[in-house]
Amino acid sequence: MANRLAGSPSAYLRQHAANPVDWQHYGDEALAEAARRGVPVFISIGYAACHWCHVMAHESFEDRATAEVLNERFVSIKVDREERPDVDAVYMAACQAMSGQGGWPLSIFALPDGRAFYAGTYFPPLPYPGRPSFRQILDAVWEAWTERREAVEQQAAALAEGLGGVFSAHLLDVKAPALAVESQALDDAVAALVRGEDPENGGFGGAPKFPPSPVLEFLIRHASAASSGGGTAEAARAVAGRTLAGMCRSALFDALGGGFARYSVTADWSLPHYEKMLYDNAQLLRVLAHWVWLGGSDEFPRDEAHHAAVLTAEWLVRELGLPEGGFASSLDADSERDGRSVEGGYYVWTRRELAEALGQENAADAARLAAVFGLPMGEHSDHAGPLHAGRALDTAERELLERHRAALVVARARRTPPGRDDKVVAGWNGLAVAALADAAWALERPELLDAAQRAAELLATVHWDGERLLRVSHAGSGAGIEGLLADYAGCAEGAFSLYAATGEERWYAWAEELLEAATQRFVADGLLSDEAVAPREASAGVRSALAGARTLDPHDTETPSGASLLAGVLLTHAAYSGSLEDRALASSILAGLPRVLAQGPRVAGWLLAVGEASLAGPLEIAVVGRPGENRRRLLAAALAAPSAGRVVAVADAEAADGKVPLLADRPSGPDGSPLAYVCRDFACRLPVGTPEELGEQLRAGG
Template structure:
């Protein structure tokens, strides 16, 4: 019999609607119920594509005995972290503080005021590797609640105080700092990253390895500004290694969530929109034959596998199919031989590193493409890939989390605009514009942005800061890609909302609005993770809006917000990549380029060169326009297309030769 989650909009919650656990959605009611029964609250947080969330659900939440004990002694709440990032952020901060690590599934036990006194991640159904079973954990918590109430209250109070300090900025580097993200600091950051760089495999640190898209964007901009060879080496080696390894889907395009090994061979196979949206733009800007191919294939993957009927983009594809992680994507030599000629099967096994022993599990291999075949091998590779992709389409596909998240769609819009312009593929820009219209209409309710929608219905949850920042940046990308000034106004509305409701007194930002639901602490985390933090996303949009309009208020807000993360950026640059990328752009700009003149090859050449300038904002028009301030007064030069290059509203003489652009 379905539980309360049967009416949820989140695909993750719906996965648990048939559990024997008497789940509640997050809200005031379950806490009132816990208070009435005098039992603690068990909060379980995960997301639809989370492999270990599925494992724990199967082992424990689908088990009748475990569910009966849980129902008797707790009030159980299930939260989709992608739908409620505010709830997730607060309790992930608590989990990390209490255990030294975080992750999903996240299991937190709370008192009646929402203060946590126990936290962990995955718990097995049986004691394993020195870890207690989930049942043992539940029994110990019941004993503590019943017999050691003073200890419970002391721990809960201590954690609540810690969360309040973090929210105030004292634990994140979010307080006022004397130093800005200046050139000296940025040079020091590159030195720090060079010390953490894996020169053999690319990327940073050891296993597991996540694609450092935002750090790579910083390195791309830094290398362009300084010609620092260290930045170029780290950028090129990592982009190539990720694109050639098993992390990248060599048949269908798109990147998996992360690599479980240091060499990018075996991924955790879930595919997330936010990863692919960012990597799409990065590879398009990185360029070259490999970068352009990967960007095109990743854009095609987004349109083919993640686009929803409404024109938005779904959140993720699962890692599993038929209950086995990676089954959809991995191959054995025998499976190659089933669909290819003997000669092509042997050749494909060599080209894609498919071995008899296997590079993955059960004798299967992930596909890698460590070098591109030359000459006749290029066409042979295209033919073999087409056959293998068609054969793979007959397999049972991983499930899709089809909710549309505003922030990640904003990232997808930006990535598609970059790829569309740099690869000269108008269909990508058109898809971005359709997604933008969905956010501007369906996701905008009573003038305020909503976090998620599904099947054309907006969810009830208000946008958080990352939604406003990423969507505003996406709107500004659409302005630059289409020339339609409506996107400039839509971005302004979002940014003014961010400044009015999310800004902190020190110039930084909270992750939730001033009128949002009160939690045990107001979440505030300036560090980038898999996607940009709300602060870094908003800083990018503020700086670009200022460059396009000349608004000193928005530029000042961007600079003040960046100052609050200087300490974080200096000490842990891998968690501040997007702020660092913004700092590179704002150090001397961002560069403002207006390309004006009659449509044709000359204007296209100027625009194409301008769009290759890292971090620049670029607008293109037939002539001067009043609705885009950067275009006011801009005219062709002697009838020829011209580019006006400005920094902080100070402009150089217009140029007509692309070679004269920066």
Template sequence: MPNRLAEATSPYLLQHADNPIDWQPWSAEAFAEARRRDVPVLLSVGYAACHWCHVMAHESFEDAATAEQVNRDFVAIKVDREERPDVDAVYMAAVQAMTGHGGWPMTCFLTPEGEPFHCGTYYPPTPRHGMPGFRQLLDAVTTAWTRDGERVRTGAAEIARSLASVELPAPAAVSPEVLDEAVATLAREFDDVHGGFGGAPKFPPSMVLEALLRHHERTGSAQALALVVRTGEAMARGGIHDQLVGGFARYSVDAGWVVPHFEKMLYDNALLLRVYAHLARRTGSALFARVARDTAEFLLRDLRTPEGGFASALDADTDGTEGLTYAWTPAQLAEVLTPEDATWAAQLLEVTEAGTFEHGSSTLQLRRDPDDPQRWQRIRTVLAAARSLRPQPARDDKVVTAWNGLAVQSLAEAGAALDHPEWVAAAGECADLLLGLHRVDGRLRRSSRDGVVGAAAGVLDDHACLAEGLLALHQATGDPARLTAAVELLDLAVAHFAGPDGTWFDTADDAEALLHRPRDITDNATPSGAAAMANALLTASVLTDGGHRDRAEEALRVAGGLLPRHARFAGHWLTAAEAMAAGPLQVAIALGAPDPGVPELVARARALAPGGAVVVAGVPDAPGVPLLADRPLVDGVPAAYVCRGFVCDRPVTSPDELAGLLR
């Protein structure tokens, strides 16, 4: 019989609806039951595309004997970390404090008051590699609870108090010298052999690359550009990049980008689309333009939902086996290609008899440009078609507001910069879904699925990332309604998430009370909500001529101490700081009658304006577009007005003059 997850909207919770464990969703009722029965809570947190979550589910959660023990001695709660990032953040802090590391699946034992007393991640069914077996751990927790429950509760309360008392770093001014120091820190931590930062596992440093590119644009730093180009090329040519149909996996298990952890996440691909589009625009590289195009097509083809939003992820596993869809052997190439093509493709894609992955199979890499591009395109098409006949990974169809906001921003910016109006149109449809479905009674919800909005309240990054997306969409289309909606979201966030002295909380002031109110300022796989808010506030201040800049500056001061020492975890802060140091640059283009095409002045501005700049085009004094106010045509022809901060150049009417100003 299905358990109490059967009515959930989360695909991750639904994956566990038929477990013999009597899972409950996070709710006051579950904790009330724990108090009534005087038993601890087993909290399990994961997400639908998580490989080790699946492994623990198969080994333990589907086991009848384990389920009997859990159901007898605990109240079991299952949480989708993507649907409830607030719950995840609170208890991940506990896991990291107790173990020194974190990850998913997250396994926490709580008092009926929600206070953690023992936390970890994956546990095997039997003792292995120094870890206790899961049932062995259940026995130990039950024994401690029944024999020494008062001490357990006292310790848990102390842990809860210590978690709530974590302080932010001391505020510091963000000067150009601080930004230079952050770049120097990144250069020291750079992997000169493989690109990227740190060792294995290696994650795409999307936000850091965007910041470095902006630093190059502002200062001319060849070093900053080299770090971006080296990393961008290494990722594009490695196994982390799907060489057949586009899109990037979550991370590489090795330092050389060869073997990915195969889940494909919306947020990674949205952030990487933005980076590669900006790299292509700045360098003119055909490789980077192709990767941007392939990534956008992956989003539109494989993650787009019927409602116009974007699904959260493709699973790491296929039929319980990681990489089953993606890996190849020489023999498998020979099954679908001619002998000559199979040999040529194996050499080009580094598919060897020994293999680079598991069981003699290889991931596909493209470490050099093919000597016959037409042959490669033909072979690529054949391999992609053959792969489509294999079993395919499951898709998490949950539409998360923040991640869709990232997709809106990336598609709008990339579509405008690389002249793909269909990407901009898709961004607009996604924005319409989020504004129409995810706003309920004037407040933003976290997610939806199949056109049904979920119950979880939106958190800070939902408001900030959607606002960033709407501001980008306004610039790509000139639609004043997008600007109005973005400002409304920012005002809503200020009312419910802003803390004292430039700080921001991740949950609203009227949200469900947890052990403490989280406020994480460091970037993780996605931008921190506070950093995204700083970016959105800064952009809005330029577009509206309004009073948001002070709040953006205050937020940056709060993160200022983080930037020079921990730049790898503050990339999105650095993007805002670089834009602020550059002005930000404003480009307002006054046009004649609305043009269904893209006038040359507009195309040149979008191609050359640095990241963080604001570009808006439309008829003079267009209603609802403050940047076009009092900016008339010049001698009856379209004109571009370029300003940095509060200093403006004279208006220009030729694309070459505009290019000179932007360079």
């Protein structure tokens, strides 16, 4: 039978379209049907690249007997957490409150109005010690629903009230007095990160270990400070270098084709969970580009970072780039190998496969590569492993890999590739646009700007209608809910970065439109929230699950929070435009930094990075004059400026009085020759006409 999921923009939902379960989309229609039938709601939440989501789908949702129970006793709803992070956040909090743990697949049982009363994650088809089977859970929930309804409803009401209080406590008062960021708070955050570092392997904590992308951006910005009151700039540089080295030299990074896996099952990054996400790779590409601009470190040299960044940028454009522009959300962890679905099957190699790919004439080189990458020998020589050394390659080893990279790529391309979730998520694509715009200049790869502009065009024409931003599109058509705060702010971040990289004022103008819409749509009664006050599609079930409370999560998860992204683009716009209102609003958001830091700096990376920008800036650089090699060199020097508070405006001589206030009254030199103007703290230096002079001014702190 076909259910309602066919034709969804989400690949995850489309994967369940042929299930015998009568799945519905999350929304008022499904909840109303549950109320009419007098049955509870089963909500299953996952995402396309989730390994255990696929396992539970095969074991339970494709099983007709299980489907009959679900269809008879429940209204079943399938949710893509990437499409509906608002729904996922609420029910994940409910699961953690009830069970003390969470994860995906997320399995929620709720009243017909959306209030949860029981939750778990993966349930197997048969029971085993400590974990009941899914059928046992269905029977137990149905028995509670029919025999103890009043107790179930009381539990759901109490949970909703509790969650509502937790979520509403994070709402941000934008009328609160603006507070200046103190350098001591940033130094203390670096010191805390040093204490929590895994100095042997890089990164933080033990297994599983995730890329700390927002934290890395903070550390790089802190390391770029001309001086640090607590003397922590070098410490920040060292921690960032060790973390980047640990990841880029490990199995987390695809040394053959580029790009990073979602996380490592082990503390030493040696066993990745092989799904590849746009949001991870966009952030890490930008971090690597900024590390190149910073100049690298002893722990992770600039040339090694440059190489990893180039491979990642090429992978992102090649593997996630879509025909209509924009970037797909993810690649699956699983792929076919030897006739069955295997996690990481596309990426791992045996010694025999390596030898076959290089041919008999290169047998010695194949053996050397197998040894470098630690592939098993002897009786285990048919065991497959990822190509990684777990250390920096020496010159001869790098040359060996480069000599045979093309042959290995061709051989791997003959395998069945992992599935791709080709929905476009607005906020993640905004981060990708920003990453490619910066990487184009840091890596001297101007073709990356073409990919950034194609993605921005899709966002500006398909997702944006002039007033509101859609979160998701598929095959060139917008669909689903209005974007969340992180979508608006993420797209504005990308648009501002693209303007700085190209000088095309339309991107600056679009960033302004997004910023104005965000401040209007996500603020009500002086409070900032993650969901628009009057969204295109009301989330009645979510509001009920929180007893009517609005939500704001100020903590960074796998991506920067909407609030911290908004603070960053407000500061950027204030530097371009001189808007005191925007700088005050950014400062009001930054005033919440101590409260977020109470949970530790690892959940406040992007807000800390914005704090660095607030403390260091604004450093305003305007580049004007006719296009040509000298203006290109001036712009390259401006973009590479080692300051967290730097903004760059660029225009032709004829356009110097256009849409960007920072360019006003900035004449070019004689006959339109390029000039650069550097301003800090409302004071400007004399314009200069060479990259060397500009570099001297920037090294002097503007």
